[in-house]
Amino acid sequence: MQTVLVASSKGGAGKTTLATHLAAQFALDGKRTVPDPQGSSTRWCQRRAALDSAVLPIDGSRRN
Numbered sequence: 584m585q586t587v588l589v590a591s592s593k594g595g596a597g598k599t600t601l602a603t604h605l606a607a608q609f610a611l612d613g614k615r616t617v618p619d620p621q622g623s624s625t626r627w628c629q630r631r632a633a634l635d636s637a638v639l640p641i642d643g644s645r646r647n
């Protein structure tokens with residue numbers, strides 16, 4: 584499994600936005616994608632759940 588890390592120490596730099604869009608493009612390419620254990624892009628993912636480019640969000644507040 585290849586891992587893509589989007590990192591910056593600064594808040595509001597666009598990490599969540601970039602990671603979510605990368606995940607959506609990978610999904611369009613037929614890859615299984617899961618972004619954002621922090622949960623910031625969960626609503627974005629939920630609104631697009633029926634699309635071919637759907638991205639599965641993870642609830643990072645749960646241990647398992």
Ligand SMILES: Nc1ncnc2c1ncn2[C@@H]1O[C@H](COP(=O)(O)OP(=O)(O)O)[C@@H](O)[C@H]1O
Nearest residue numbers: 590591593594595596597598599600601602623
């Ligand atoms: N390339 C961009 N152009 C314009 N606005 C952007 C861009 N990337 C992110 N934003 C906006 O900046 C804000 C912070 O982005 P976000 O991805 O939540 O940052 P982070 O995860 O690093 O805290 C959001 O309102 C987002 O819509």
Ligand SMILES: [Mg+2]
Nearest residue numbers: 598599621623
């Ligand atoms: Mg974020």
